Amino acid sequence: MAEFLQFFITGIAVGMVYALIALAFVLIWKSSSVANLALGQIVLLSSWFTYSMLVQANLPVWLALPLVIIFALFLGWVIERFTLRPLIAQPILSLIAVTLGIGYFIEGIITFIWPWSVDALPRLFPRDVIHIGPAVISQEYAWVVGICLFVFVLLTLFFRYHKMGIAMRATADDQMAVQACGIPVTRVFSRSWMFACVVAAIGGVLISSIGGITHGLIETGLKSFSVVILGGLDSFGGAIIAGPIIGLCESLGGGYLTPYTWAGVKDIIPFVIIIIVMTIKPYGLFGETRIERI
Amino acid sequence: MSLPCGIRNYTYARDMTILRTRTHWALFTGLLALLLTAPLYLGNYWLGVGNLIGITLIAALGLNILVGYCGQLSIGHAGFIAVGAYTSAILTNRFELPFLIGLISAGITAGIIGIIFGLPSVRVKGFYLAITTIAAQFIIIWVINHWGLTGGFEGINVPYASIGGLVFDNDAKQFYLIMVIAALGVFFAKNLARTKIGRAFIAIRDNDLAAEVMGVNLLYYKLLAFFIGCFFAGIAGALLAHWTGTLSAEQFSFTESILYVGMIIIGGLGTTLGPILGVVFIRILQQLLTVEVVPWLEGTFTMFPAGFASGVAPMFFGLVIVLFLILEPRGLAHRWALLKAAYRLWPFSY
Numbered sequence: 001m002a003e004f005l006q007f008f009i010t011g012i013a014v015g016m017v018y019a020l021i022a023l024a025f026v027l028i029w030k031s032s033s034v035a036n037l038a039l040g041q042i043v044l045l046s047s048w049f050t051y052s053m054l055v056q057a058n059l060p061v062w063l064a065l066p067l068v069i070i071f072a073l074f075l076g077w078v079i080e081r082f083t084l085r086p087l088i089a090q091p092i093l094s095l096i097a098v099t100l101g102i103g104y105f106i107e108g109i110i111t112f113i114w115p116w117s118v119d120a121l122p123r124l125f126p127r128d129v130i131h132i133g134p135a136v137i138s139q140e141y142a143w144v145v146g147i148c149l150f151v152f153v154l155l156t157l158f159f160r161y162h163k164m165g166i167a168m169r170a171t172a173d174d175q176m177a178v179q180a181c182g183i184p185v186t187r188v189f190s191r192s193w194m195f196a197c198v199v200a201a202i203g204g205v206l207i208s209s210i211g212g213i214t215h216g217l218i219e220t221g222l223k224s225f226s227v228v229i230l231g232g233l234d235s236f237g238g239a240i241i242a243g244p245i246i247g248l249c250e251s252l253g254g255g256y257l258t259p260y261t262w263a264g265v266k267d268i269i270p271f272v273i274i275i276i277v278m279t280i281k282p283y284g285l286f287g288e289t290r291i292e293r294i
Numbered sequence: 295m296s297l298p299c300g301i302r303n304y305t306y307a308r309d310m311t312i313l314r315t316r317t318h319w320a321l322f323t324g325l326l327a328l329l330l331t332a333p334l335y336l337g338n339y340w341l342g343v344g345n346l347i348g349i350t351l352i353a354a355l356g357l358n359i360l361v362g363y364c365g366q367l368s369i370g371h372a373g374f375i376a377v378g379a380y381t382s383a384i385l386t387n388r389f390e391l392p393f394l395i396g397l398i399s400a401g402i403t404a405g406i407i408g409i410i411f412g413l414p415s416v417r418v419k420g421f422y423l424a425i426t427t428i429a430a431q432f433i434i435i436w437v438i439n440h441w442g443l444t445g446g447f448e449g450i451n452v453p454y455a456s457i458g459g460l461v462f463d464n465d466a467k468q469f470y471l472i473m474v475i476a477a478l479g480v481f482f483a484k485n486l487a488r489t490k491i492g493r494a495f496i497a498i499r500d501n502d503l504a505a506e507v508m509g510v511n512l513l514y515y516k517l518l519a520f521f522i523g524c525f526f527a528g529i530a531g532a533l534l535a536h537w538t539g540t541l542s543a544e545q546f547s548f549t550e551s552i553l554y555v556g557m558i559i560i561g562g563l564g565t566t567l568g569p570i571l572g573v574v575f576i577r578i579l580q581q582l583l584t585v586e587v588v589p590w591l592e593g594t595f596t597m598f599p600a601g602f603a604s605g606v607a608p609m610f611f612g613l614v615i616v617l618f619l620i621l622e623p624r625g626l627a628h629r630w631a632l633l634k635a636a637y638r639l640w641p642f643s644y
Contacts (some may be wrong), residue, residue, distance in 0.1 A: 012300075035421040036558075037369075037424075042457050044586070048423075071563070072336060083616050083620065087493040087619065087620060090623065092367075092420045093361070093365075093367055093559075094490070094559075094564075094619050094623055096367065096421065096424055097555055097556070097615065097619055098554060098558050098615070098616055098619045098620070099618040100552045100556070101556065101611075101612045101613075101614075101615030101619065102612065102616060103552070103612070104549065104552050104553075104556075104608050104611060104612035104615065105608065105609055105612025105613055106612070106617065107549075107605075107608045107612070108605040108606065108607065108608030108609030108610070108611075108612055109605065109609055110600070110605065111601075111604055111605030111608065112602050112603075112605030112606065112609060113602070113605075114599075115599050115600060115601035115602045115604065115605065116599065116601075117628070143328070175487075210300065219432075222428065222432070222548075225425055225428070229422070229425060235330045263440075264436070264439075264440060264442040267436060268432070268433060268436045271429040271432045271433050271436075272433065274425060275411075275426065275429055275430070275433070277412075278414040278417075278418065278422065278425075278426050278429075279413065279414060282414065282418045282422055292503060293503070294501065294503045294504050294507065
């Protein structure tokens with residue numbers, strides 16, 4: 001029973017971070033129909049930047065974390081302005097390939113600036129254990145879940161009440177009508193990329209504060225695509241619900257299947273889920289079915 | 295069609311031919327002579343680069359048929375190459391079957407795996423299919439890493455290719471083997487575009503609903519595209535296995551898949567010249583970077599932490615892919631066609 005609770009809580013926490021990164025993807029997809037395949041690398045870059053601020057420059061936490069957010073805003077702005085603005089309305093292969101190229105470029109920058117491949121962030125959350133029933137879990141997971149929920153609530157409020165949030169939802173719905181109303185669509189794209197990068201950066205900081213910064217963060221970014229697919233490509237609620245589901249499947253599956261099958265089963269579960277979802281219900285739990293007409 | 299002045303086609307065969315004028319034939323025989331005598335004047339190092347280019351070209355031709363002609367986004371090509379490589383390795387190493395059987399079964403196995411992972415293509419397209427192929431790549435690599443038959447994490451050794459009694463044990467002999475198969479691959483791909491299957495692929499790429507209305511069987515042709523594309527990848531993988539001698543899953547990472555997509559986009563999608571140009575461009579740049587630029591950088595800028603220059607290659611290639619997509623999305627083949635047209639129309643090339 002203790003084991004089960006352990007896996008459960010770890011799965012929920014990791015799943016929440018997957019949901020955060022998936023939110024970043026859905027944000028960009030909803031507003032501009034661009035599939036951002038460079039998310040894993042953006043997460044890794046933000047984590048390394050946090051490391052740079054906290055360890056190399058030795059800044060205090062209250063200064064470093066806002067700097068990380070500003071960096072993520074800047075990164076999102078640069079990516080949108082210089083690589084995606086020229087490619088508005090191009091076929092989807094070009095858009096996917098350009099995000100792949102950006103991801104590859106960011107991977108090169110990461111190896112260029114921080115050539116050692118693993119490192120650890122200093123403790124951001126208190127490490128004392130709390131007891132839930134018979135399980136003993138470290139407080140970090142509770143903090144991670146809490147911060148993720150806080151970001152979800154913030155984003156929901158933003159999209160419901162703030163002018164730019166409403167503009168983003170409107171652009172996702174009907175771009176031409178939005179242009180007719182006089183809302184600058186390029187600014188909406190730019191803001192959505194900036195927010196998506198900030199959300200991905202927060203996810204990166206959270207997950208690397210638990211597990212350290214490794215190259216596997218790129219695979220974490222790819223695993224969050226399974227959250228996106230399961231929840232539905234254009235649904236925020238879907239990402240938030242599917243995240244813990246995938247996290248739980250990974251954690252419980254890894255925990256209970258590993259003694260019976262191969263070690264490392266944990267890593268492949270999200271990708272197998274992608275294939276299963278694709279064959280059964282390609283548009284996910286809450287996604288909109290695409291109906292195409294000639 | 296942009297034919298030179300004075301060249302007219304009087305028969306259908308002449309209209310559809312690949313080599314039309316006497317200049318074409320002369321240049322073609324020149325190219326063949328150059329390639330066939332290459333081991334005489336190229337050193338061992340450049341023969342190795344030539345082998346790598348040949349192998350990559352076969353895989354890139356397959357990807358071009360899948361993505362460029364049929365429009366099915368596939369970002370998991372390295373996984374299918376790995377399937378071919380490991381099939382051939384296992385058949386020649388563990389089961390001691392001859393090389394040719396290993397080669398053909400590598401292609402067929404990769405094709406079948408391609409069909410299995412390409413099944414969602416009948417229901418979804420665009421990004422959904424791209425994600426499915428990414429998942430396919432990771433599942434294939436995971437299976438290779440965790441299955442005892444494929445050697446797990448240690449990799450597997452592969453004997454040299456041999457046909458009859460002839461063993462291909464040095465770069466020069468493998469150059470002939472790879473070049474012959476690559477030439478056959480180019481010929482097959484070029485002809486595919488001119489047949490009914492090729493026209494069906496192009497129809498599916500342009501508008502698959504309209505193609506279905508016209509009578510093109512989407513299930514058959516989409517799965518056929520996956521089979522042909524992954525068959526090429528399997529053959530390339532088998533040749534790669536016998537060329538490098540040992541296999542491990544790191545050679546077939548997601549980064550390789552990105553590089554393949556970059557190669558066909560930089561070369562030009564939907565043409566046969568495109569993959570050739572793209573592959574040559576990227577592989578030669580890779581050689582230049584890893585052999586010349588990176589050691590020079592490591593030597594000159596010693597104040598930076600060690601190993602920093604290994605990030606230069608990904609940075610450079612990522613930048614090249616992005617720049618090509620923004621500035622010349624139709625690739626080097628389009629630039630070449632513009633150059634030919636300008637030459638033909640000079641001095642009225644504006």
